[in-house]
Amino acid sequence: MKETSKFLLKIFGWKMVGGIAPENKCIIIGAPHTSSWDFIISWLYYSSLGGKANILIKKEFFFWPVSSILRGMGGVPIDRSKGANVIRQVIQLFNEREHLHLAISPEGTRKLTKNWKAGFHIIAKEAKVPVYLGSYDWGKKEVTVGVKFELTEDAKEDIKRMKDYYREKGVKGRFPDLFTTDY
Numbered sequence: 001m002k003e004t005s006k007f008l009l010k011i012f013g014w015k016m017v018g019g020i021a022p023e024n025k026c027i028i029i030g031a032p033h034t035s036s037w038d039f040i041i042s043w044l045y046y047s048s049l050g051g052k053a054n055i056l057i058k059k060e061f062f063f064w065p066v067s068s069i070l071r072g073m074g075g076v077p078i079d080r081s082k083g084a085n086v087i088r089q090v091i092q093l094f095n096e097r098e099h100l101h102l103a104i105s106p107e108g109t110r111k112l113t114k115n116w117k118a119g120f121h122i123i124a125k126e127a128k129v130p131v132y133l134g135s136y137d138w139g140k141k142e143v144t145v146g147v148k149f150e151l152t153e154d155a156k157e158d159i160k161r162m163k164d165y166y167r168e169k170g171v172k173g174r175f176p177d178l179f180t181t182d183y
Contacts (some may be wrong), residue, residue: 001047002047002048002049002050003048004062004111005044005045005047005048006048008044009041009044009045009048009143012041012042012044012141013082013141014041014045014141014142014143015140015141015142015143016045016048016049016142016143016144017142017144018052018144018145018146019049019145020046020049020051020101020145021051021130021132021145023130024098024099024100025097025099025100025101025127025129026100026101026102026129026130026131026132027095027102027103027104027120027123027124027129027130027131028053028085028101028102028103028104028132028134028145028146029103029104029105029106029131029132029133029134029146029149029162030103030104030105030129030134030135030136031105031107031133031134031135031162031171031179032107032136032171032172032173032175032178032179033105033107033109033110033177033179034066034110034173034174034175034176034179035110035173035174035175036110037046037174038105038136038173039055039134041136041143042103042134042143043073043074043117045136045144045157045161046101046145047142051101052074052099052137053074053101053102053103053123054074054075054076054099054101054102054103055074055075055076055079055102055103055104056075056076056078056090056099056104057070057075057076057078058077058078058080058100059077059078059079059080061077062075062077067161068136074103075111076093076102077154084183085156086106086119087119087122087123087126090102090123090127091123091126091127092174094123094127094129095127100129104119104123106120106159106162107179110175110176110178111178112177112180113149114180114182114183115179116159116162116163117138117178118147118155118156118159121151121158121159122155124151125151130148130149131148131149131163132145132147132148132149133144133146133147133149133166134146135166135169135171136171137169137170137171137172138172138173138174138176139170139172140171140173147165149162150162150173160183162174163167163181163182163183164181166181167181
């Protein structure tokens with residue numbers, strides 16, 4: 001799969017920057033998230049390096065025969081029904097697993113939003129895992145796990161610093177008008 005993924009990225013014109021996260025457990029922020037293709041590109045990138053990243057997917061999508069494909073690509077079923085606490089479920093995943101590189105989009109949607117979600121912050125703090133600022137830049141056609149990002153106790157300020165990072169880096173989403181780093 002590794003060579004096939006490399007080949008497909010090359011055909012699509014993407015450059016791989018850096019490698020996989022060195023820790024057994026971490027959160028990889030994926031931004032800008034403006035298209036379902038972001039998942040495909042990042043999955044190809046990580047698998048081309050021999051890594052396995054996971055993403056959270058509504059449990060309703062895990063039905064035969066789709067469930068085996070989703071699990072094979074790192075999908076983790078998550079209960080988002082009324083009363084379900086997604087953050088607690090993810091912290092439990094980190095506590096149960098020996099290896100978990102969890103890719104999360106702080107925007108929480110592929111639509112334009114200024115309000116990034118802080119769930120990743122709570123999860124990282126509670127599970128005691130590092131955070132990396134990954135990106136799939138459709139302008140430069142570069143994909144990376146990015147830099148390790150030190151969290152503080154202030155999620156709002158950390159999100160502002162993350163937005164500053166992505167703004168300074170100049171990353172572009174597949175649909176640029178659906179991504180903003182405004183506060």
